[in-house]
Amino acid sequence: xxxxxxxxxxxxxxxxxxxxxxxxxxxxxxxxxxxxxxxxxxxxxxxxxxxxxxxxxxxxxxxxxxxxxxxxxxxxxxxxxxxxxxxxxxxxxxxxxxxxxxxxxxxxxxxxxxxxxxxxxxxxxxxxxxxxxxxxxxxxxxxxxxxxxxxxxxxxxxxxxxxxxxxxxxxxxxxxxxxxxxxxxxxxxxxxxxxxxxxxxxxxxxxxxxxxxxxxxxxxxxxxxxxxxxxxxxxxxxxxxxxxxxxxxxxxxxxxxxxxxxxxxxxxxxxxxxxxxxxxxxxxxxxxxxxxxxxxxxxxxxxxxxxxxxxxxxxxxxxxxxxxxxxxxxxxxxxxxxxxxxxxxxxxxxxxxxxxxxxxxxxxxxxxxxxxxxxxxxxxx
Amino acid sequence: xxxxxxxxxxxxxxxxxxxxxxxxxxxxxxxxxxxxxxxxxxxxxxxxxxxxxxxxxxxxxxxxxxxxxxxxxxxxxxxxxxxxxxxxxxxxxxxxxxxxxxxxxxxxxxxxxxxxxxxxxxxxxxxxxxxxxxxxxxxxxxxxxxxxxxxxxxxxxxxxxxxxxxxxxxxxxxxxxxxxxxxxxxxxxxxxxxxxxxxxxxxxxxxxxxxxxxxxxxxxxxxxxxxxxxxxxxxxxxxxxxxxxxxxxxxxxxxxxxxxxxxxxxxxxxxxxxxxxxxxxxxxxxxxxxxxxxxxxxxxxxxxxxxxxxxxxxxxxxxxxxxxxxxxxxxxxxxxxxxxxxxxxx
Numbered sequence: 001x002x003x004x005x006x007x008x009x010x011x012x013x014x015x016x017x018x019x020x021x022x023x024x025x026x027x028x029x030x031x032x033x034x035x036x037x038x039x040x041x042x043x044x045x046x047x048x049x050x051x052x053x054x055x056x057x058x059x060x061x062x063x064x065x066x067x068x069x070x071x072x073x074x075x076x077x078x079x080x081x082x083x084x085x086x087x088x089x090x091x092x093x094x095x096x097x098x099x100x101x102x103x104x105x106x107x108x109x110x111x112x113x114x115x116x117x118x119x120x121x122x123x124x125x126x127x128x129x130x131x132x133x134x135x136x137x138x139x140x141x142x143x144x145x146x147x148x149x150x151x152x153x154x155x156x157x158x159x160x161x162x163x164x165x166x167x168x169x170x171x172x173x174x175x176x177x178x179x180x181x182x183x184x185x186x187x188x189x190x191x192x193x194x195x196x197x198x199x200x201x202x203x204x205x206x207x208x209x210x211x212x213x214x215x216x217x218x219x220x221x222x223x224x225x226x227x228x229x230x231x232x233x234x235x236x237x238x239x240x241x242x243x244x245x246x247x248x249x250x251x252x253x254x255x256x257x258x259x260x261x262x263x264x265x266x267x268x269x270x271x272x273x274x275x276x277x278x279x280x281x282x283x284x285x286x287x288x289x290x291x292x293x294x295x296x297x298x299x300x301x302x303x304x305x306x307x308x309x310x311x312x313x314x315x316x317x318x319x320x321x322x323x324x325x326x327x328x329x330x331x332x333x334x335x336x337x338x339x340x341x342x343x344x345x346x347x348x349x350x351x352x353x354x355x356x357x358x359x360x361x362x363x364x365x366x367x368x369x370x371x372x373x374x375x376x377x378x379x380x381x
Numbered sequence: 382x383x384x385x386x387x388x389x390x391x392x393x394x395x396x397x398x399x400x401x402x403x404x405x406x407x408x409x410x411x412x413x414x415x416x417x418x419x420x421x422x423x424x425x426x427x428x429x430x431x432x433x434x435x436x437x438x439x440x441x442x443x444x445x446x447x448x449x450x451x452x453x454x455x456x457x458x459x460x461x462x463x464x465x466x467x468x469x470x471x472x473x474x475x476x477x478x479x480x481x482x483x484x485x486x487x488x489x490x491x492x493x494x495x496x497x498x499x500x501x502x503x504x505x506x507x508x509x510x511x512x513x514x515x516x517x518x519x520x521x522x523x524x525x526x527x528x529x530x531x532x533x534x535x536x537x538x539x540x541x542x543x544x545x546x547x548x549x550x551x552x553x554x555x556x557x558x559x560x561x562x563x564x565x566x567x568x569x570x571x572x573x574x575x576x577x578x579x580x581x582x583x584x585x586x587x588x589x590x591x592x593x594x595x596x597x598x599x600x601x602x603x604x605x606x607x608x609x610x611x612x613x614x615x616x617x618x619x620x621x622x623x624x625x626x627x628x629x630x631x632x633x634x635x636x637x638x639x640x641x642x643x644x645x646x647x648x649x650x651x652x653x654x655x656x657x658x659x660x661x662x663x664x665x666x667x668x669x670x671x672x673x674x675x676x677x678x679x680x681x682x683x684x685x686x687x688x689x690x691x692x693x694x695x696x697x698x699x700x701x702x703x704x705x706x707x708x709x710x711x712x713x714x715x716x717x718x719x720x721x722x723x724x725x726x727x
Contacts, residue, residue, distance in 0.1 A: 084600040098443050107445035168470055171445070231478045234485035245472075245487075325433065325473040336443075338570065340436045340705045343598045346571045 065090025069097060077341055084344065095345040096352055099336040103349065106171015106327040112163060115154045116174045122147050122154075123177045131367055133374075144185075151178075167246055171327030173356070175246070179318040179328065183253040184311060190254065191261030196291065198262065199269055210262070217259035222320055225252045230324035249321050257314050264306045268299035301375045308368035312361045329353060413678040415627035417489050418462065426468050429455035430488035433473025436594055437705040438494055438514075447471045450701045451492040454513050454619060454636070456691045458490060461635040461683040466690035480505050483622060490632065491620040496546065501620075510629050511636035512618040513694075514702075515711050515720050517611035518550040519589035521596060524604045526583060531610045535560040540573050540582040542566070547587050550613035584608075588615060590707050597706025631677045637723035638684035641666055642693035644714055644723070649692040652685065665726050673726060694721065 034044040065088050073079040083092035096103075105116045126147045129135050135143070155174065158164035197203070197210035217225070229252040230245065237243070272295060280290040300307070319330040327335070333353045337346040413419055421427050431439035431451050439449040452471065460466040472488050483491045484506060495501075496516075497509040520539075522528045528537075531554070541548050543566040555562050565582045567573040574595060577585035585592065589611055596605045619636060621629050642648075645663055647655055655663055665671040668681035675681055691697060698709065713719025 081600065102441065102443050102445055105445070107441050107447070110444040110446075166470065168472060169445070227477065231481045234481060234487055237485070323475060324478060325475050327433075327473065331434075335434050335441060338434055338436055339440060339442070340594050340598050343436075343595070344571070344574075 060088070060090070062091050067092045067094055070094040080341055080345070091348050092345045093348060095336070095342045095348050099339075099342065099349070100352075102172070103329070103332045103336050103352070104172045105174065106332045107169045108171060109163070109165060109169065112157075112165065115157070115162070115165075116170070116172070119151045119154050119174050120177060122151055123174075123181060126181075127363075167244055170246070172332045173329050175321075175326060176315075176318050176329040178246075179250060179253055179321065180315045182250055183257050183318070184314065186254045187257035187261055190258040192265055192296065194258060194262035195265035195269060198266055214259045214262055217255055218263075222252075222256050222317055223323060225256055226320060226324050228252070245324070246326060249324060249326055253314075253318070256317075257310070260310050260314075261307065264303050264310055265299065267306065268301075268303035269295065271302050272299050304368055304372050304375070308364060312364055315360060315364070316357060329356065413627065415625050415631075415678060417622070417625045417628040418631070418678055421462055421489055425463065426470050427455065427459040427462060427490065428470045428472060428488045429458070430472050430474045430479055430482050430491040430493055431455065432493045433471070435494055435591075437590060437702050437707070439471070439473075439492075448701065450513055450697060451494065453691055453697045453701060454492045455490065457635050457639060457687045457697075458619075458632055460686045460690045461631060461638075462679055464680060464682075464686050466686075480507065483507060483620060486622075489621075489628075492618070493620075494617050495620055497616045497618055506623045507620050508623050508629055509616075510619040510621050510632040512616040512720075513636065514590065514617040516588045516590050516615040516617055518547050518586060518613040518615065519592050519611050520608040521577070521585045521592045522583060522606055522608060523580075524606050528584075528606075528608070531608050531612065532558065532560070534562060534584055536562065537583040538563045538565055538581070540565045540567060540577050540585045542570075542573060542587065543568060545587070546613070546615070551586055554612040590702070593707040594705040627678050631679060634673075634677055634726075635683065635687055637726070638666060638687055639692075639694040639697065640714065640721055640723035641726055642684065642688045643695040644716065647688055647693060648696055649689055652689050662726060671727070 035041045065086065067083045067086055067090060070078050070080050070082055070092075078094065078098050080092060080094065083094065086092075101110070101113055104120075105113045108116050126144065129143060130140060153159060153162070155170060156165060156167070194210045194213060197206045198214065200207055226249060229248040233243075233248055276294055276298065277290070280294040285293065319328055321328050322331045322334070330353060333349045334346075336342065337349045413422075431447065431449075433439050433441070433447070435449070435451075437449055439447055439451040442448050455469050455471065456466040459469045472482065474482050474488070474491070474493055479491055479493050479495065480501075482488050491507075492513070494514075494516075497512065501507055502509060520531055520534070522534075528534060539551060539562050541551065541564055548564065548566075551562065551564070565576065567576055573585065576582060578599075578601075585595075589607070592607055596602050596607060599605060619632050621632055641662070642652075645660075645666075647663070647666075652667070655667060656669075658664060658667070658669075661670075665673050667685045668674055668683070672681060674683045677683070680686070692700070695714075698712065702712075703709075709719065711720050713721065715722035
């Protein structure tokens, strides 16, 4: 067969094989999913109308009628009068221009705020590195230790010519990331141990302790745990000896998250066929070899979706430290909006906070979907 | 229910334990004779509990520095003890954990919009050392309603925050005067303000200082009227632990010193021009004669440091409260028709 003939066949094949536009392609998709009956057509049109209307009025509020900056009055205070008297009313993004550094970094000394900014980047870098499978080696632990040390040095200072900044001046996004990262990093190993302890058959005392722990922590709301850590705990300590407020909240978070994660992990352990345990025993593996090499890799793989679900919920739960007076991201946002000069522009601030939380949570869920696909490749083959 | 009883009994046992430890600590104290003062000196820093989210009283500015009347009151005490108004660590506290934080020694001093009541002083082991703001429950209405007095609010709907002393005060006042009202309870501050502006309620009630701030930031401020009655007393001030009288004295007299300075026209700007004053009380105030500071366990120049670095009471007021649109009212000095009165310093 000559080359030109083969080319002709290849060129002709698509045009002949492609089904008519009404069967595949966007038009067909629209017809099948949005307009397949009069009822579905009506719903589509109604929802389309509402979405366009709300979308347009949102754009008018957020972009067209928005005020981007305000003048400064004689006292050096921003004067938001032009935002208040604007007609038609629009967003006042100037509030973010004035307050974004406070919202992100709280009361950290103003000239030193590059330090928490660097910490946020370090945290994000740490998440990215930990997410890449080629870094899943022992060295990853060293990377974590190094990064967390660097974060500690940057936040506290006191060495390398950095000014010492006590913990009570930290705030904003770094607090949220510290609570979430340390909380999950310590809660996860603890939860695995608790889950294993709860399923152990030949250590009844350990089992009872694990069951009690999980049921006790799960039986009370996170808020009450935080209150206990912040209000009751100091009363039991000698006067003048007060473990740091952030540390107390952090420990409450770890205990809380571990109890929930333990149940998720236990679900994975239970879902594993008994044959896996028996096969590992038949190979003569010790308990820890069996658990580490055979059971956990399979069990954890099974529970990725509920694990990530708990992680995401937990990331957002860190905002509850609001009630014990720690300035996390949500608290700094609320405080920024309560300043008299900017009262009435809370929506703009909440929108910014929502975007930040969304970015982190969406990245987590997107990554976990990728991970699931990767892990299930062997099974789907 | 069982859990709450358990928690409460554990809590009480804990507070008794803390009380015992506190007494033991006070008994062993050496040095200045005040455990709190010694701790502050050793630490080189005053730990002060504030609200951290109330404009005019304690709120971080865009640069994260705590500003407000309460924050400056903390700075006063730091200047008196340590000679430097900036040696303060501000601990933001909520209404729930503020008293425990003081009882457990997490903070040395509490200046957090806290109303002086019998219950708090008698039951909680606390003492109120001074009143930096005489507040009270007030009402805001729209001018269009034509209401000129709270007595005309019979049958009105009133926006209040649930669980506050405001709610109880209104209830008491309306019952005593044989009036009826419908409360609209809204927790969130911006939501309650929005509800009032959009006309969901006829009046908005909370502490007078907050209403004045809210009114001052509205473009329609001339259409809003603050009714003249204040229906409850809310004296807000400095709180310390019981059992450390020296520290209590120091806090009280530092506050009085700022009043005496205002009374005599001494400000942070002109204080150095009084160095050669012949007036005996001013000489004692500025530490030029007498051992006023020594008697309190601090430097004789303590009042000088306070006024020089933070300012007299009037200056602190103007800087924090006047700018949010609240008139001085009953918080003026006694000789200008207000309640702020300091005993003589001698």
